[in-house]
Each structure stands twice: as C-alpha cells, then as structure tokens.
Amino acid sequence: MTITGLDREVLLTLNAFGGGSNNLWDLANNSLFRGFPVFFSLVALWFSGDQPERRGRMLAGLLAVCLATMLSVWSQFHTAVHIRPILDLAIPLDTVIPRTPWDRTNSFPSDTATLFFSLAAVVFVEKRWVGLFCFVWVAAIVAIPRIIVGLHYPSDILGAFILGPATVFLFATLPYPKGLFERALTWFEGRLYIVHALLFIFLAEAFDLFPSLQALGKVFARMLHS
Incomplete structure (x- = not known):
C-alpha cells in the first residue's frame, strides 16, 4: 500500500468513527x-x-510558534501536496462540515495543529510532564478530530507535529533568540507591565488562531494586488 493509500485509509477509518458527530466537532x-x-x-x-x-x-519559543504557524499557512497557499479531503468529493466522507470551497485548497500541514503542537512544545521545554500532557491533549482534542471530520489527512497532522515542535526546540537551543529576549527583559525590568500586556495580546490572538492578524494579512494582500 502506498503512503497516499494509507493516508486515505486511516482518514476513512477515523471518519467512520464520528465524522457526523456535531458534539465531537463542537468540543474540538x-x-x-x-x-x-x-x-x-x-x-x-x-x-x-x-x-x-x-x-x-x-519568548523565544513563542517566536518559534509564530514562525512555524506562518510556514504552515504559507505551505497551504503555495504548495500542492494534496487537496483538502473535504474538498475532494470523490472521497465518501460523513462530515458535519459543509463541503464548500475554501480559500486554501491544500491542507498540508495543518496550521491549527502546528500552532497547538508548537505551544505544547513551549510548555514541554519548561516542564516535561506538563508538556507531555499538553501534547496528548492537543492530539486527542485538536488534531485527531480534524482528521475525523475530513479537514485534514493524517499526514497533515504528522507534518504539523514535526514542524511546530522542531521549530520550538531549535529556538530553545540557539543562544541568540534567548539571549536577545533576556536582555530585553532586563531593559524592561522596571516596566514589565509592558511585556505582560504584549504577552496577553499575543495569547489572546493565539487562543483563536490569530484571527485579527489573518484578517490584516488579507487586507494587505488585497492592497498589494489592487
């Protein structure tokens, strides 16, 4: 069996488990x-x-989260690994998601899974057992349901699992990003409320997949092409 065939078989197996479950998707x-x-x-x-x-x-890890997420979105727009399962009407999916056109037809890798696996990796670097729990939670609650409803192939999730944490672990080991942020924290030592405010804004945006930044990106893209 080819990798593509295995990808499809796992997708259909998981989809049969609960692709038509509104409750599952609402939780995920x-x-x-x-x-x-x-x-x-x-x-x-x-x-x-x-x-x-x-x-x-x-902070270096959170910078890596941004980079990995941007790379995953860029890949969906500019590569053609495979069409999103839900857009391939030849695949007999049972899904609660409308099978209507998306702005990103390519689904590799999952940007949502990349973001959450990256954030779990930031936790893992600091606290291993807590980070492991976060990885398991992201896999069970965020990643696998996206296969079940047909938004992604298993390979999309695997790609996200590699891309996100690998970027975070790389930034955690490189001396420059960490040292730069450490010096910045020293400069802001008497004004840490500024850092906390910026961190709050970042987490608020990341909590729902950077909706404002995505909207701004689309606005700037339209402006550049007008």
Whole structure:
C-alpha cells in the first residue's frame, strides 16, 4: 500500500468513527475547551517565578510558534501536496462540515495543529510532564478530530507535529533568540507591565488562531494586488 493509500485509509477509518458527530466537532472546535490546558500552563509557567532565563526561553519559543504557524499557512497557499479531503468529493466522507470551497485548497500541514503542537512544545521545554500532557491533549482534542471530520489527512497532522515542535526546540537551543529576549527583559525590568500586556495580546490572538492578524494579512494582500 502506498503512503497516499494509507493516508486515505486511516482518514476513512477515523471518519467512520464520528465524522457526523456535531458534539465531537463542537468540543474540538471550542476555543476554551481545546486551548485551556495549554494556555493555562503557559501563563502559569510565566508567572511561576521571576526568572529572566526561563522567560527569555519562553519568548523565544513563542517566536518559534509564530514562525512555524506562518510556514504552515504559507505551505497551504503555495504548495500542492494534496487537496483538502473535504474538498475532494470523490472521497465518501460523513462530515458535519459543509463541503464548500475554501480559500486554501491544500491542507498540508495543518496550521491549527502546528500552532497547538508548537505551544505544547513551549510548555514541554519548561516542564516535561506538563508538556507531555499538553501534547496528548492537543492530539486527542485538536488534531485527531480534524482528521475525523475530513479537514485534514493524517499526514497533515504528522507534518504539523514535526514542524511546530522542531521549530520550538531549535529556538530553545540557539543562544541568540534567548539571549536577545533576556536582555530585553532586563531593559524592561522596571516596566514589565509592558511585556505582560504584549504577552496577553499575543495569547489572546493565539487562543483563536490569530484571527485579527489573518484578517490584516488579507487586507494587505488585497492592497498589494489592487
């Protein structure tokens, strides 16, 4: 069996499990339910101690989250690995998602899974057991349901699992991003409320997949092509 055939077989097997379940999709797509353990852990780790080294490492990790997510979205727009399952009417899917056109027909890798796996990796770097729990939560609540309803192939999720954490782990080991953020935290030592405010805005946007940034990106794209 080819990789493409295995991808499709796993997709159809999982889809038969609950692709038509509104309850499953409502839970998996609920921002608070799917994101609570990850975002709670990030905030708790940030405020667990005034340690510039840890906070610098976390900020470098969050920068990696942004980069990995942007790469995943770019890949969906500019590569042609395979069409999103829900858009391929030749695949007999049972799904609660309308099979209507999307702005991104390519689905590799999953940008949602990339974001959440990346955030789980930031937690993992600081607290291994908590991070492992976050990885399992993201896989079960965020990633696998997206296969079940036909938004992604298993390979899309696997690609996200590799891309997101690999980028975070790379940034966690490189000295430059961490050192730069550590120095910035030292400069803002008497004005950490500014850093906290920026962190709050980032997490608020990330909580629902950067909707404002995506909208701004589309506006700028239209302006450039007008």
